[in-house]
Amino acid sequence: MPGSPGFPHQPPKSGGTSVVKILLIVLAVLGLGCLCCGGLGYYGWQFSLGVINEQAAAKASQIQIVQDNYGELESKDVAANIMASGEMQQKYGRPVLVFDADGPLGGGKLVFEQATPGSPEGLGRLIAIEINGEMVEVE
Numbered sequence: 001m002p003g004s005p006g007f008p009h010q011p012p013k014s015g016g017t018s019v020v021k022i023l024l025i026v027l028a029v030l031g032l033g034c035l036c037c038g039g040l041g042y043y044g045w046q047f048s049l050g051v052i053n054e055q056a057a058a059k060a061s062q063i064q065i066v067q068d069n070y071g072e073l074e075s076k077d078v079a080a081n082i083m084a085s086g087e088m089q090q091k092y093g094r095p096v097l098v099f100d101a102d103g104p105l106g107g108g109k110l111v112f113e114q115a116t117p118g119s120p121e122g123l124g125r126l127i128a129i130e131i132n133g134e135m136v137e138v139e
Contacts, residue, residue, distance in 0.1 A: 052122050053078045056099045060110050060126055065138060069131050070103030077103050084109060097123060111135070 054075035060066045061073045070077075084098040088111055095114040101107055108130030115121045128135045 049080055050075065052080060052097075053099065055122050056080075056097075056110060056112060057101075059112070059123060060099075060101065060129075063126055063138060065131075065136070066101075066103075066110070066126070066129055069106050069129065070101055070108070071105035073101055073103045077101055078110070081109065092127070096127065101129075108133075109135070 057073040057075045057078040060070075060078070066073070078099045078101050081098045081100050084100075085096060088096045088098050092111070097112045097114055099110045099112070101110050109128075110126060110130075111128040112126050113124030115124045126138050128137050130136070
């Protein structure tokens with residue numbers, strides 16, 4: 001202020017936190033939020049795959065041709081195969097889900113119809129299994 005001692009040589013007042021500090025804090029919070037959401041999404045995806053694998057193993061193990069060729073399947077013996085599902089949808093002309101199965105007696109692919117939307121079941125019926133590299137229709 002004019003009239004105060006040392007007027008022309010007073011240091012500028014500090015404005016508190018700088019814009020750079022604020023931006024770094026905002027970016028850190030956003031980065032942490034992205035990591036949390038990504039982690040939750042990953043674990044949610046893994047949980048849902050575990051549930052559908054368990055359903056596939058239970059349904060397939062009830063069918064005699066599966067028991068004869070693969071043995072009794074458990075959820076750890078079955079894994080969803082997204083790439084094969086796309087190929088089999090073209091082959092069968094309807095929405096299907098394909099699982100790789102590796103049971104005590106053998107392994108191959110299990111092809112299930114997708115359940116109708118709104119259905120409480122995650123899977124429809126088993127329509128085909130792979131035996132010695134050949135897809136065999138299940139009645």
